[in-house]
Amino acid sequence: MEGYRECRLCEWHCGVDRLQGEQGVCRVGRAEVAATMCSATLGSYIVTLTGCCYRCLHCNAYRISQYPDPGWYYAGYVPPAHLVAEAKERIAAFAGPSIHTISFTGGDPIIHLPYLQEVAREMKRQGLGCGIGLSTGGFATEDAMAEIVRLCDVTTLEVKAFSDGVHRALTGAPVAPVLRNAAYLVREGREKIRVMRTVVIPGMTDGEIASIAGFIASLDETVPYRLIGFRPNNVLYYHPGPSRDEMERLCEVCRDAGLTDVAWSGYYPEAVPDEVATEAARLRSTYGGDDAAALTAAYAAVTGCPTHPRDCGACPLRERCPATLREPWRGR
Structure with a gap:
């Protein structure tokens, strides 16, 4: 040294x-x-x-x-x-x-x-x-x-x-x-x-x-x-x-x-990504027509989160949660 x-x-x-x-x-x-x-x-x-x-x-x-x-x-x-x-x-x-x-x-x-x-x-x-x-x-x-x-x-x-x-x-x-x-x-x-x-x-x-x-x-x-x-x-x-x-x-x-x-x-988006918007539309009924909840959950869903409405306690992936392990910019 x-x-x-x-x-x-x-x-x-x-x-x-x-x-x-x-x-x-x-x-x-x-x-x-x-x-x-x-x-x-x-x-x-x-x-x-x-x-x-x-x-x-x-x-x-x-x-x-x-x-x-x-x-x-x-x-x-x-x-x-x-x-x-x-x-x-x-x-x-x-x-x-x-x-x-x-x-x-x-x-x-x-x-x-x-x-x-x-x-x-x-x-x-x-x-x-x-x-x-x-x-x-x-x-x-x-x-x-x-x-x-x-x-x-x-x-x-x-x-x-x-x-x-x-x-x-x-x-x-x-x-x-x-x-x-x-x-x-x-x-x-x-x-x-x-x-x-x-x-x-x-x-x-x-x-x-x-x-x-x-x-x-x-x-x-x-x-x-x-x-x-x-x-x-x-x-x-x-x-x-x-x-x-x-x-x-x-x-x-x-x-x-x-x-x-x-x-x-890496960039600053000017709108919700298309894949998230599509997923939010799909989840809307799952969240009882609550657009805010569906949009929020859609970000988790596109990572691979499988339980909706979200329920980490019942999730089969809770030991390898994709929503916490994903670094989105690596796929952009």
Whole structure:
């Protein structure tokens, strides 16, 4: 864990001794685990670490990324040997698709690179045949980025904005290191890129998409690029998100810029979805002609909720309730 001493893992170059409790911009010491889970979608054992080198106004995990300031507390420091042993046990018990990586997210795990290195060594010691995954905002130093490319098998890099003004306003940090690291990742680790992505915030980052897409295309037009529709969070809790038409339009902008693999998820609907409206009409008589109850129940029904009127006590699926396990945006 010596990499935490005189810390220069990110581009703030704070130089503090995090092992002795000194605090840099990220405000955290050694790695602390907020949560772990097996992700069927990603085929990964996800490890969420606290702390971040950014102060993003739109962060949907700000209670984790801005730890310890929000006052929420988590699992704390988990020794790498314990983390890997627990991962082995949970992966073995997981009933979903095969897990092929232990993937770190946050916050931004680049500030915990020494912990990732030790986890990788421990995976070899314990014979856990998985790769290392990383999701990052790309504010690593050049040396840290080189180590990330060497260490990680799968990387997601989020380019939050292209212009320095918007990037600083949104994250509190300059954009130049991110663009430099994106170029390095494409040049030295193209096969390790899962996606590059940007959150589309109307009036803020939507105007940045064409420039980001053009920049990525200039590096390699085949790099997968994903647009994520903003949902109210943190300081931007009352800011509007994009429409479906806007997300479609921006994908075309990216293709016009030269990218060949572009997709989006998440938008602000302007009406009740057709499938929900159809289900509400079907359930109207079940709920005694109560339109409000039928519409409300229809959202549960389209997930697969089988008992109507809803009755969780009598439900055959109560141990695997589809209404609580579904993440709707994954199907959009």
